[in-house]
Amino acid sequence: MKEIKNTEKLILFEEITKSVKKIYRQNKDDEKKEKFLIYSFIKGNIDYEYDGEKIKKIIIEDSDEFPSFISQYGYGFSERSLNNFFRYKFNDNKIDTIILSESKTSTRQKSSLVLNYDDIELLLKLIRQEQRACDDTKKTLIKNLIVDIFPDVNFDYSETNNNKDLILRNLNDKLIAKLTANEIQALGEFYVKATQKFKAGHIIKKMTAGLMKNAQILSLQEIIIKYEKLLTENPAESEWQKFFDEYITLFDSRYVHKVNYKNIATGITKYPDLVLVDIYGYIDFYELKKSSTDLIQYDKSHKTWFWSKDVSMVIAQVSDYIQKSKENALPYAKTIKEETETDTEQGLEVNIINPRAIIVIGHTKQLDTEKKRNHFKNLRESLKDIEFVLYDELLERLKNLLASIQTSATLTPDNCPDDLPF
Template sequence: MDGNEPAFFDRRPAASGALSYGSRLVVRDTTRVLIEVIPIFIPHKNSSTELSMKLVRTDKLTGEQCEMTLKSEDLCVLKRHIAQALSVSEQDDDGQYLVLRTDGLGAQLDASDDAVGAIGSALENRRFAAQLAHHVNPETLAKAFSAAVRIGELRAAVTELQEHLAEGRYREDVYQDWCERHSWAFGNAYVARDDHRVIGIGDHVDLLMKSTASGLRDVYELKRPDKDVILYDDTHQNWYWSAHTAKAIGQCHRYLDTLHRAAEFGMRPARPDIVAYHPRAVVIIGRSHDWDEAKLHALHGLNSRMHGIAVMTYDQLLSQCHALLSHVTAADEATAAVATGLTA
């Protein structure tokens, strides 16, 4: 059957009701061996359904079976490896190949047509290609190209956030989606976000971030960028939290209590692996691009008086992204230059 043709697919619930199974898909069926794949769909209340696959090999002569289950992340890695191997299989000769994903390069908004053309011309130049073949390790070259694509993706993400703010997009779900796709914006202190966000009855956090160092979780609460962060009291001549910020701080206080109570046992029974011990929370709200130094100092001062909760603006998040991008760009360019021996 052609891979583009429609196929019948039966998805049915398991007896437990906790997950669903798909039809058995035959990979190989000979007189001796039957190899099948069984899709397993694991639903989550607050994230997309997770896909796993069970591989079953049956020896028809002995009746012996062996099974292996691949999780969702395993399938993504396998899919990438298969795509790369298939692209190499289209070539007739053995050798060392650089398999490069190029669709991400187009996302670099500041990449001019001249720059793209120059890269293409250089790669087509036989003399240049010979130099690379003799002096550059193909694996190192692949890493250098991957770094360039990664920097382009980060740069495109920063540009996207800038456009959201500049064009006055104020809905929380816009920034929720952006933060879920770009958890790197919160720094290398975190591994990634969690898909699971329900931490208790009535408590649904925006982002749970897993600490790189401890494996414990911190909370990020997102509010609208058009809301006031702090206000000034002319009578008493002091700054104070706006009503929107104060409500968000109160929410985080409840979240932290819930996570702290769950520290010993995790969030049983749904996610026993998610634990927190003295967790932190960060509220992201409002803009600060037009603030003067006194107001920025006031926000810093109010934050310093709180314990376990901090407030930052979307412009401060954007500045943090620019700093991270500059650091990654400088590090990757230096590594690539040293590794390849190519200089500008």
């Protein structure tokens, strides 16, 4: 073992055995002159000893040099807060090693955390920025106190926390939980002022679209949770009717109005569960059955599948809606306009031209063979102006819609995906 470096407080020693080179540290103030292993050069890596409560080793991969953020004398990360975190605050019992890499993406590998150099450098930049902002805030608070107590002293009052990056990083869910109603109102007023900075209409449109997207995401997340609960409970048709009546215009924006059909004479003896008007003024009838309703039955003599009794009845039912609405198209449209008219708004103009009926019913788990699926597909596509939507299909569409909105958060309003199509 030979001495390779002598500083004011330390002596470094080198020990070479076969293909491994080890570096030790000795404190000059240590009367026992104990030597502590700092790191070893092994197979192109630097194995760095670390005294964390959980992290015991740092491997500097594919290198014989230290990155700027690691101490060559065995004291871990150069940045104190980062070092303290991995030494004392990191408490995952399954992780004992950190691998530092210039080429690999930051990820987890079994009992190791791989950290890319660039990610650490960015983190250190943010920490330094935060520290500078904190120091600036402290100075400003001191100066403002002097101004408040001694107004004749030649200082100007300054606003604190004017660091843009610091403010933006703190706009998170934890902050929302701490805000009062007045503070939220102040944020809203700030947002209005901020939009006035931009004269270009497309920028304001984009910012507004972003807020609308976030609101839509929150609404869809709530709708999906309630929908999944109903699908599990398999409630009565009336419960599904309440759900669709409350939420369908939120998850299918084609529809802009629900018609209170029970106040409207249509010549129909039994009312559909929902009557919806789309953005073009066309009418759709919705009929809701239970998710457990049998879809098809087997005909042994012909070795084929046909509609179940319940489905046949609902097909006849919605066919009657469609036929009666066509026969009474003009008085139906007139009555809708009169019933939806208010003292401030004109009544709704609707088109009773080829109205559709959408039947929400059943579950794909009933179609557990390819033959069943094919026969159901053929039966489904044979109907004119009548569409079938299975409950789990709709749930999947809701989830896909949510995913597409989340994915398209950075898109402009002009090329965002459409809402859920039936």
